[in-house]
Amino acid sequence: MASHETAPRRVGADTPNIARMYDYWLGGKDNFATDRESAEEIVRISRGKVLRGVRLNRAFLGRAVRAAASAGVRQFLDLGSGLPTRENVHEVAGPGARVVYVDYDPVVASHARAILARSEGVGFVEADLRRPAALLGDPTVRELIDFTEPVAVLFVSVLHFVDDAAGPGAIVGEYRDALVPGSHMVLSHLSTENFPDKIAQTERVYQGASAPMGARTRAEILGFFDGFELLPPGLVGPTEWNPGARDTSLEKFAGLVGVGVKH
Known part of the structure; x- marks a missing residue:
């Protein structure tokens, strides 16, 4: 992964915002012209x-949240949650679940609250996932999440915005160490595996956004x-992670997804 700055960029409507770009791709309305322009550039690069x-x-x-809930997990910590959209974690997990959404973006925070x-x-906690000790000690997290019981920690489309210089492996390890056996980790991450040339072009677009992006290898x-x-x-494309499905598409995508259980 290329080296980028490690501090989050506090930006306004004149700089493409990664959460608002994602919102645009999902058909949302919480985005500005600059977000749409960068998002459309990536649509062009990826050919849709x-x-x-x-x-x-x-x-x-x-599907991953439902799988965790079916295994008895009733607590979810969604790191880098982005703007609330359809089928949010608490809606999927069902009644009685406790969910804390986390994002450092003030735009996301205002909408989410x-x-x-x-x-x-x-x-909802406005915090940086790259500071696990502070985040795990946050009063809202402590009020809603009981770390003596299994928790599902979600890193969905977020770790590719954490630079190598920040030590993403060590960061994930701190969250892992806070979990008891039976806890789940849900992860999706852009990979260099299938479309290295297009990924490189996409990384260049994100250089001007609220957070730079860097794909990683499968290993x-x-x-x-x-x-x-x-x-x-295991670690597969998003169409392949579909437990119980008879048929799954083998269409290739830039992302890899997986769910792990701590024992």
Whole structure:
């Protein structure tokens, strides 16, 4: 992964914002012209695959949350959650689940707090996931999440915005060490595996956005699962992670996804 600055960029409507770009791809309305321009540039580079990819990634999130809930996990920590959209984690997890959404972006924070204010058992924390000790000690996190019981920690489309210089493996390790056995880690990450040339072009677009992006190799992404046992079918494309499905598409995408369980 290329080296980028490690501090989050605090930007306004004149700089492309990664959360608003994602919102645009999902058909949302919380985005500005500069977000749409950069988002459309990536649509062009990917020949439209990014649109299907982000929607499949969202569908993977839903399936992974349901799988964790089916295994008895009732607590979810969604790191780098982005703007609230359809089928949010607390909606998928069902009644009685406790969910904390986390994002450092003040735009996300203002929208999320307004939308989630009346949701029981749900909280939002404006914090940087790259500071696990501070985040795990946050009063809202401590109020809603009991770390003596299994928790699902979600790193969905977020770690490729964490530079190598920040030590992403060590960051994930701190969250892992806070979890008890039976906890889940849900991860999706852009990979250099299938479309290296297009990924390089996409990285250049993100250089001007609110956070630079860097894809990683399959081996590097697998490394994040140290201390977890990957659930079948392992680290795969988003269409392939579909437990119980008879048929899965073998269409290739830039992202890899997986779910691990701590034992």
